[in-house]
Amino acid sequence: MLLGIPCAIHPDPGLSSSASSCWGNMMDVVLLHGLLLLLPLAALLLYRYNATFHYFCKVAFFNCWIIAMATLLSPFAALRGRSVENMKLLRAAILPLKHFYGIKMQVWGLEHLNTEELYVIVSNHQAALDLMGMVEIIPDRCVPIAKKEILYMGTVGWASWLSGIIFVDRYKREDAINVISQTARTMQREKFRVWIFPEGTRNQDKSMLPFKRGAFHLAVQAQVPIFPVVFSPYWDFFSSKEKKFTSGTCTIQILPKVETQGLSSTDVPRLTDTVRQAMADAFAEMSVSCCEDQSAEHPQHPHCAGVGAGAGRGTGSPQCEENTTGTSN
Numbered sequence: 539m540l541l542g543i544p545c546a547i548h549p550d551p552g553l554s555s556s557a558s559s560c561w562g563n564m565m566d567v568v569l570l571h572g573l574l575l576l577l578p579l580a581a582l583l584l585y586r587y588n589a590t591f592h593y594f595c596k597v598a599f600f601n602c603w604i605i606a607m608a609t610l611l612s613p614f615a616a617l618r619g620r621s622v623e624n625m626k627l628l629r630a631a632i633l634p635l636k637h638f639y640g641i642k643m644q645v646w647g648l649e650h651l652n653t654e655e656l657y658v659i660v661s662n663h664q665a666a667l668d669l670m671g672m673v674e675i676i677p678d679r680c681v682p683i684a685k686k687e688i689l690y691m692g693t694v695g696w697a698s699w700l701s702g703i704i705f706v707d708r709y710k711r712e713d714a715i716n717v718i719s720q721t722a723r724t725m726q727r728e729k730f731r732v733w734i735f736p737e738g739t740r741n742q743d744k745s746m747l748p749f750k751r752g753a754f755h756l757a758v759q760a761q762v763p764i765f766p767v768v769f770s771p772y773w774d775f776f777s778s779k780e781k782k783f784t785s786g787t788c789t790i791q792i793l794p795k796v797e798t799q800g801l802s803s804t805d806v807p808r809l810t811d812t813v814r815q816a817m818a819d820a821f822a823e824m825s826v827s828c829c830e831d832q833s834a835e836h837p838q839h840p841h842c843a844g845v846g847a848g849a850g851r852g853t854g855s856p857q858c859e860e861n862t863t864g865t866s867n
C-alpha cells in the first residue's frame with residue numbers, strides 16, 4: 539500500500555485494467571513527490587543565481603514581514619488605543635529586518651536628535667526600505683506623515699493608525715493642508731515630533747525631487763526646528779528598476795537643526811530651498827563616498843575618518859556609529 543492506495547509494487551503484464559490504473563496512480567504519486575522535491579530545489583537555485591528572482595523574494599519577504607508584524611502587534615497596540623507610544627512596537631518589529639538582509643547601518647550626527655524639544659524631521663525617500671533606516675534613529679514620540687493609501691492596507695493600516703501615524707490625501711490639497719495645520723497645533727499640545735518625506739513620493743534618482751512645502755509650513759506654524767536627515771543612496775545594494783537587492787551599507791546623516799523661530803509663511807519657500815540644498819549637498823557627498831567605499835578593500839567612510847565637512851554639517855564632530863547589531867538610540 540502506498541499512501542493509502544492498495545496496489546501491487548510490480549505490475550504484471552497480464553494484470554486487469556484496474557491494476558494498471560493502480561500502477562498509473564502510483565506513478566502519479568511518485569511524480570508528484572518528485573516535483574514537490576524539485577520545486578524547492580529549483581527555487582533555491584533560482585534564488586542563488588537569478589538576480590531578479592532574488593529581488594522579488596527579498597521584497598516579498600519584506601512585505602510579508604511587515605504584514606505579519608502588523609497583524610501580530612495590532613491587538614497589543616489596540617489595548618493602549620491610538621497612541622504615539624505604539625510606535626515603539628512598530629520600531630521593535632522592523633529593527634531586526636536589517637539582519638536578514640545584511641544591511642549595515644551607519645549613523646552620523648545622532649547627538650543632534652538628543653534634545654528634549656519638539657521638532658520636525660525631514661528626510662529623502664528612496665524606497666519602502668527607508669523604514670529600516672527610520673527605526674535606527676526615530677526618537678521617542680515621533681510619528682511619520684504617510685500617504686492615506688497605507689491606511690487601507692489591512693492590518694498594516696490598523697497598526698499605522700494605532701501608532702498615531704498621520705495620513706494625508708495627496709490628491710486633496712486642501713484636506714492635506716488642513717491635516718498639517720491641525721498637526722501643528724496638536725504636536726505642541728500632545729508633545730510629539732513629526733517625520734515627513736518632503737519629496738512626497740519614493741525616488742531613487744541621483745538627485746532629490748523638488749520638495750513639497752507641507753513639512754516647512756508645519757515647522758513654521760508650530761515654531762519648532764527642522765532636522766534634515768539624509769539616507770545615503772541605495773544604488774550599491776538596492777534598485778527597484780534594475781531588480782537588484784544585495785547586502786550593503788546604508789549611512790544616515792542627521793544634519794544640524796534649522797531654526798524656524800520668528801519665521802512666517804512668507805519665509806517658507808526660502809526655508810524649503812535652504813533645507814533642500816543642505817540635504818542635496820550631503821546626498822551628493824555621500825554618493826561619492828558610497829562609490830568609493832564600494833571599490834575600497836576595507837571601506838571606511840571619509841567622515842568616519844574625520845575627513846571632510848559638507849554643507850549643512852555644523853558644530854561638533856560628526857558622530858559615526860556603525861550599527862548592525864542593535865539600536866542606536
Ligand SMILES: CCCCCCCCCCCCCC(=O)SCCNC(=O)CCNC(=O)[C@H](O)C(C)(C)COP(=O)(O)OP(=O)(O)OC[C@H]1O[C@@H](n2cnc3c(N)ncnc32)[C@H](O)[C@@H]1OP(=O)(O)O
Pocket residue numbers: 604607608628631632663682683684685688694697698703706707708711714715716718719734735736737738739749750751752753755756806807
Ligand atoms: C510593522 C508594521 C509597520 C507599519 C508600516 C508603517 C508605515 C509607515 C510609513 C511611513 C512612511 C510613509 C511615507 C509616505 O507615505 S510619503 C507620501 C506622503 N507624504 C507626503 O506627501 C508629505 C509631503 N507632502 C507635502 O508636504 C505636501 O505639501 C502636501 C501633501 C501637504 C500638499 O501637496 P501639494 O503637492 O498639493 O503641495 P505643494 O507642497 O506643492 O504646495 C502647494 C501649495 O500649498 C501650500 N501649502 C502646502 N502645505 C501647506 C500648509 N500646511 N499650510 C499652508 N500652505 C501650504 C504651498 O506653500 C503651495 O503654495 P505656494 O507656496 O506655491 O503658494
Ligand SMILES: CCCCCCCC/C=C\CCCCCCCC(=O)OC[C@@H](O)COP(=O)(O)O
Pocket residue numbers: 601602604605663665666667669685688690691692693694738739740
Ligand atoms: C485588505 C487589504 C489588504 C492589503 C494588503 C496590502 C499589503 C501591503 C504590503 C506590504 C506593506 C508594506 C508597506 C510598507 C509601507 C512603506 C512606506 C512606503 O514606502 O510607502 C510609500 C510611500 O511613502 C510613497 O508612495 P509612492 O512612492 O508615492 O507610491
